[in-house]
Amino acid sequence: xxxxxxxxxxxxxxxxxxxxxxxxxxxxxxxxxxxxxxxxxxxxxxxxxxxxxxxxxxxxxxxxxxxxxxxxxxxxxxxxxxxxxxxxxxxxxxxxxxxxxxxxxxxxxxxxxx
Amino acid sequence: xxxxxxxxxxxxxxxxxxxxxxxxxxxxxxxxxxxxxxxxxxxxxxxxxxxxxxxxxxxxxxxxxxxxxxxxxxxxxxxxxxxxxxxxxxxxxxxxxxxxxxxxxxxxx
Numbered sequence: 001x002x003x004x005x006x007x008x009x010x011x012x013x014x015x016x017x018x019x020x021x022x023x024x025x026x027x028x029x030x031x032x033x034x035x036x037x038x039x040x041x042x043x044x045x046x047x048x049x050x051x052x053x054x055x056x057x058x059x060x061x062x063x064x065x066x067x068x069x070x071x072x073x074x075x076x077x078x079x080x081x082x083x084x085x086x087x088x089x090x091x092x093x094x095x096x097x098x099x100x101x102x103x104x105x106x107x108x109x110x111x112x113x114x
Numbered sequence: 115x116x117x118x119x120x121x122x123x124x125x126x127x128x129x130x131x132x133x134x135x136x137x138x139x140x141x142x143x144x145x146x147x148x149x150x151x152x153x154x155x156x157x158x159x160x161x162x163x164x165x166x167x168x169x170x171x172x173x174x175x176x177x178x179x180x181x182x183x184x185x186x187x188x189x190x191x192x193x194x195x196x197x198x199x200x201x202x203x204x205x206x207x208x209x210x211x212x213x214x215x216x217x218x219x220x221x222x223x
Contacts, residue, residue: 042213
């Protein structure tokens with residue numbers, strides 16, 4: 001079934017640990033995004049990628065890094081997790097950026113940093 | 115700064131009609147999206163407006179007034195499965211989506 005998958009579904013992590021959230025899409029979309037969603041706040045863009053090999057910073061990039069080695073995968077890494085990074089993380093993709101294409105979201109990863 | 119405002123929570127009765135409002139202030143504007151998000155799930159696309167007026171799609175309609183920086187989502191013949199959060203998001207001049215915090219819609223029998 002076409003779509004976006006994320007792993008893990010949920011994770012509890014000790015502060016200071018390194019963590020990589022995985023995201024894979026099979027729709028051959030050029031653009032991919034990472035958001036975090038916190039109670040009472042709108043989705044906030046962490047990083048994005050317009051196409052394989054390129055990445056850009058969103059609204060809240062500090063403490064996070066991404067890579068886009070190929071079209072399908074867009075992992076998000078927390079180098080040294082802190083409690084304020086406790087959140088639900090959504091990966092999304094769209095056919096292109098610079099346009100009005102709909103973004104399709106993965107099921108999310110619920111991350112708790114203690 | 116850029117800002118999206120929508121009510122935090124609304125309650126409506128099964129079978130009724132509800133209107134969820136959204137006002138936006140963005141640097142440039144390239145359209146407005148509405149997404150539905152059930153609890154514990156991912157947002158899913160409902161509608162996109164870039165021109166003024168009403169777009170109807172089954173039980174759901176979305177309206178846009180660019181001059182007023184205002185949109186609404188209209189849900190008719192409410193069903194219990196419509197209980198969800200509804201997210202308003204505006205596309206700014208850089209084609210970045212600016213998201214509202216969402217409106218939690220509670221449907222009562």
